[in-house]
Every structure is written in structure tokens, then in C-alpha cells.
Amino acid sequence: MIEIKNIAKKFGKLNVLNDINLHLAKGESIALIGPNGCGKTTLIKCILGMVLPNKGEIFFQQKSIFKDIAYRSKIGYMPQIGRYPENMSIGQIIKMVKTIRNSNETLDIDLYEQFEIEKLLNKNMNTLSGGTTQKVSATLAFLFNPNVLILDEPTAGLDPLAAELLKEKIIKERSKGKLILITSHLLSELDDMVSEIIFMQEGALVFHKSVVALKQETQVEKISQAIIHILKHKTV
Amino acid sequence: MNRILKYVILDIIKNKIVIFYTILIALFSWSSFSLEDNAAKGLLTLLNIILLTVPLVSILFSTIYIYNSSEFIELLVSQPIKRSKIWYSLFAGLAISLSFAFILGAGIPIIVFADFSKAFIMIVVGIFITIIFVALAFLSSILSRDKAKGIGASILLWLYFALLFDGLVLFLLFQLSDYPIEKMMVIITALSPIDLARILMLLQLDVSAMLGYTGAIFKDFFGTQFGLLLSFLLLLLWIIIPFFISLKKFKNKDL
Numbered sequence: 112m113i114e115i116k117n118i119a120k121k122f123g124k125l126n127v128l129n130d131i132n133l134h135l136a137k138g139e140s141i142a143l144i145g146p147n148g149c150g151k152t153t154l155i156k157c158i159l160g161m162v163l164p165n166k167g168e169i170f171f172q173q174k175s176i177f178k179d180i181a182y183r184s185k186i187g188y189m190p191q192i193g194r195y196p197e198n199m200s201i202g203q204i205i206k207m208v209k210t211i212r213n214s215n216e217t218l219d220i221d222l223y224e225q226f227e228i229e230k231l232l233n234k235n236m237n238t239l240s241g242g243t244t245q246k247v248s249a250t251l252a253f254l255f256n257p258n259v260l261i262l263d264e265p266t267a268g269l270d271p272l273a274a275e276l277l278k279e280k281i282i283k284e285r286s287k288g289k290l291i292l293i294t295s296h297l298l299s300e301l302d303d304m305v306s307e308i309i310f311m312q313e314g315a316l317v318f319h320k321s322v323v324a325l326k327q328e329t330q331v332e333k334i335s336q337a338i339i340h341i342l343k344h345k346t347v
Numbered sequence: 348m349n350r351i352l353k354y355v356i357l358d359i360i361k362n363k364i365v366i367f368y369t370i371l372i373a374l375f376s377w378s379s380f381s382l383e384d385n386a387a388k389g390l391l392t393l394l395n396i397i398l399l400t401v402p403l404v405s406i407l408f409s410t411i412y413i414y415n416s417s418e419f420i421e422l423l424v425s426q427p428i429k430r431s432k433i434w435y436s437l438f439a440g441l442a443i444s445l446s447f448a449f450i451l452g453a454g455i456p457i458i459v460f461a462d463f464s465k466a467f468i469m470i471v472v473g474i475f476i477t478i479i480f481v482a483l484a485f486l487s488s489i490l491s492r493d494k495a496k497g498i499g500a501s502i503l504l505w506l507y508f509a510l511l512f513d514g515l516v517l518f519l520l521f522q523l524s525d526y527p528i529e530k531m532m533v534i535i536t537a538l539s540p541i542d543l544a545r546i547l548m549l550l551q552l553d554v555s556a557m558l559g560y561t562g563a564i565f566k567d568f569f570g571t572q573f574g575l576l577l578s579f580l581l582l583l584l585w586i587i588i589p590f591f592i593s594l595k596k597f598k599n600k601d602l
Binding site: 122156159160161162163180181182183184186188190192193194195196197198199203206207208210211212213 | 350351354355357358359361362415416418419421422423424425426427428429599601602
């Protein structure tokens with residue numbers, strides 16, 4: 112579904128992404144992990160067209176993303192830190208994104224209901240706490256029933272109940288055969304959510320493997336243990 | 348474009364600084380007309396106040412607004428909407444709402460006190476100055492990722508056009524006073540939108556005699572239909588050039 116070919120990106124002299132090749136298929140639920148500053152967010156931003164790579168191509172359903180922006184209507188994106196215009200209410204933000212997307216898909220209001228956004232519709236964005244803003248971001252990402260979900264640190268900042276609701280929602284969407292890309296530092300919570308792992312280090316791809324294969328190779332039960340095993344033994 | 352324009356305008360109009368700005372220029376306008384005994388004098392006083400405050404507020408508010416919208420711009424870029432449309436909408440949003448604030452604050456008293464043709468030119472000049480400095484704000488905020496640098500650049504731009512440029516022109520005038528530089532002055536004037544606006548308005552007020560021989564040259568040039576048209580075209584260029592440079596940069600910017 113998403114084909115990344117030889118992507119490279121430099122910020123000044125710093126090589127943030129170094130010749131990345133990836134194939135992300137439909138129905139996969141992928142965790143993108145790696146130490147801070149390894150280029151995860153930059154890679155995601157390249158897919159979304161926010162960062163323009165110096166080199167390489169990205170294809171979405173066989174079409175280059177640099178020519179046509181229509182593919183973004185098939186992606187739901189939840190940023191690490193969402194910030195919105197101060198004087199807009201939640202209702203206005205949702206309405207605005209609706210008019211931009213102009214989609215005929217039936218709206219997916221699961222999270223909208225579970226997070227009780229309805230009660231907050233008239234609240235201005237500058238009065239919201241960080242967690243509530245994240246709830247709005249999550250609701251927006253899922254609202255339009257996109258085929259691809261890109262979630263940057265989705266549960267960071269959410270209270271335990273909301274984080275749990277979001278996890279359930281991710282698992283539900285995964286079972287519908289959507290492509291889900293998650294970055295997270297909380298390896299322990301990834302176990303039930305993902306089927307594939309992409310590990311990056313210093314702007315380069317270290318491996319892209321299924322969770323099953325990874326656990327078999329390292330002979331452990333959990334993703335977190337498998338990653339630590341790999342980091343310790345440096346065997347990939 | 349208007350898919351987001353409406354929401355941008357709604358957001359800006361509710362901003363406390365814009366409300367305060369509207370009230371402030373309303374106060375300036377009403378008081379300068381009530382303090383002077385005739386409308387032309389009042390207009391002249393107001394012109395000087397407007398040519399200082401309007402550029403400052405327009406450029407500073409817009410710069411800060413663009414920097415504060417950076418995450419919002421990111422959100423929009425991740426949606427199926429062209430980058431140029433986002434930039435156009437932000438520009439139109441800021442230009443429309445600040446012009447609206449100007450019309451509401453200064454436009455009403457100007458129409459009430461001054462006669463129609465002068466009032467009309469004054470309001471048009473005010474709107475042009477507003478939009479020009481919004482465009483300059485777009486330019487200075489795209490040049491650097493650092494908010495402090497961007498705001499600094501905006502303040503410098505304002506300082507240059509509002510104060511330093513006049514000083515430089517005066518300096519030139521004194522240094523070269525033995526040479527026939529009056530025609531050159533017409534060209535130099537075009538290099539600052541504020542001076543262009545000031546001369547446009549002064550000629551409408553028939554006080555150009557105070558400017559001496561240079562004033563006569565100005566009158567010869569800017570006083571004609573052609574000169575008026577040309578100076579509005581120049582003001583238009585002051586909007587178009589900074590904005591399109593910023594648009595070109597924004598299209599290739601990493602967010």
C-alpha cells in the first residue's frame with residue numbers, strides 16, 4: 112500500500128534519514144521504534160508530505176505522493192503534540208476538517224462518543240488540557256474512516272482510561288484490515304496492538320520483521336524483551 | 348480556499364489583540380478629528396498616527412500569529428489540501444480581518460468627518476498599508492524557524508520603513524542639496540510603502556506646497572491620474588512580491 116524507495120533527508124549537515132526502503136502492506140499493524148532522534152517522526156512526516164525528502168520516492172497505492180495530494184484523504188494522522196488555533200472551539204475544528212476532507216464516507220464516531228467530545232464542542236482550544244487536546248487529535252484521526260492510520264506516540268499524555276479506549280479502538284481497526292503505523296516508546300503496550308516491527312537507528316533502517324519471527328529468533332515472550340535482546344547481542 | 352478561510356477569520360476576529368487594536372485606532376481617529384478645528388487638519392494628524400501604528404500592529408500581529416499557527420499548519424498539511432491554498436487562506440484571513448479592524452476603527456470616523464473623495468483615498472491607503480505589512484510579516488516569518496528571529500526581523504522591517512527610511516532620505520536630501528535630485532526623489536519614494544502612502548495622501552490634502560519644489564515635482568507626478576494609478580500599482584507590488592516569495596518558500600518548507 113505504501114512503498115518507500117531510497118528516501119534520504121538532511122537537515123543542514125545532519126543526515127536524518129539515510130536511504131530508507133520500506134514496503135508497508137494493507138492489513139499490517141506496524142510499530143516504528145528506535146531511540147530518540149532516530150528519524151521516526153521525520154519518516155512519518157515524509158509519508159504525510161510535511162517534510163520533503165532530498166532523494167527517493169514514496170508511492171501510495173502505486174501513485175507517487177509528490178504529484179497528487181488526494182492520497183491524504185485516505186490517511187488519518189494523530190500528531191505527537193496537537194495544537195490548534197486558540198480561539199476555535201472543538202466543534203469548529205471538527206467542522207473545518209470535515210469541509211476540507213469533503214468525504215462521503217460514513218463517519219466513525221466511536222472515539223467521538225467514548226471520549227465524550229460532544230460535551231466539549233463549545234470549548235475553546237486554549238482552555239483545554241494537553242490530554243484533552245490529544246483526545247481531539249485522536250478523534251480527528253479516526254473520524255473519517257481512513258484506510259491508513261498514522262499515530263505518533265498516541266497514548267502519551269492520555270489518562271489510563273482514555274489510553275485503554277484508544278488501544279481498543281486501534282485493535283478494532285486492525286481487525287478490519289487497515290494499515291496502522293504507530294510510533295511509541297512504551298514497548299510494553301505494543302504487544303497486543305502490532306504485528307510487525309520496524310526498528311530504526313541513526314536514520315537508518317535496522318530491521319523490518321513480523322513480531323512472530325522476532326520472538327522466534329530471540330526466544331522470548333514479549334516485544335520489549337526481544338528488542339532488549341537484540342540491542343544487547345547486536346544480532347539482527 | 349474558503350474551506351478554511353472562514354475559520355481563520357473567525358479565529359482572528361475573536362483575538363483580544365485585534366479587538367484592542369480596533370478600539371485603539373477608533374480612539375485615535377475620533378480624538379484627532381475632535382481636537383482639530385477642520386477636517387483636513389484632523390486627517391493629517393490621523394495620517395501620521397496611522398502610518399506609525401497600522402504597520403506596526405499589522406506586521407507584529409501577523410508574524411506572531413503565523414508562528415503560533417505552526418502546529419495548526421502541520422495539521423492542515425496532513426489533510427488533503429494544497430500547501431498554496433493553506434498559505435493563501437492564512438494570508439487572506441489576516442489581511443481581511445486586520446483591514447476590517449481598520450475600517451471599523453478608523454474608517455467610520457473618517458467617513459463621518461472628511462469629505463468623500465479624501466475619505467475614500469485615506470481608507471484605501473490604510474487598507475493597502477495593512478495588507479502590505481501582513482505580506483511583509485509572511486516574508487519575515489518564513490525566513491527563519493526561530494520565533495524570536497522572525498519577530499526581530501519584523502520589528503526591524505517596521506523600524507526601517509517607519510523611521511530609518513525617512514532619516515536616510517533626509518540625509519540624502521541634505522548631502523545632495525546642490526544637485527537637481529527632485530526627480531530622483533520620486534523614484535526613491537517608491538522604495539518605501541509608507542512614504543508612498545504618505546505622499547499619495549498629502550497630495551489629496553493640498554498641503555504639498557509645504558514640501559517646496561520637491562512637492563511641486565511630486566504634484567506633477569503623483570497628482571495626475573497616471574501618477575495615482577502608478578502609485579497604487581506600486582503599492583500592489585509591495586503586497587505581491589513579498590507574499591509570493593514567501594509562498595514559494597512555504598511550498599518547499601519542511602514542517
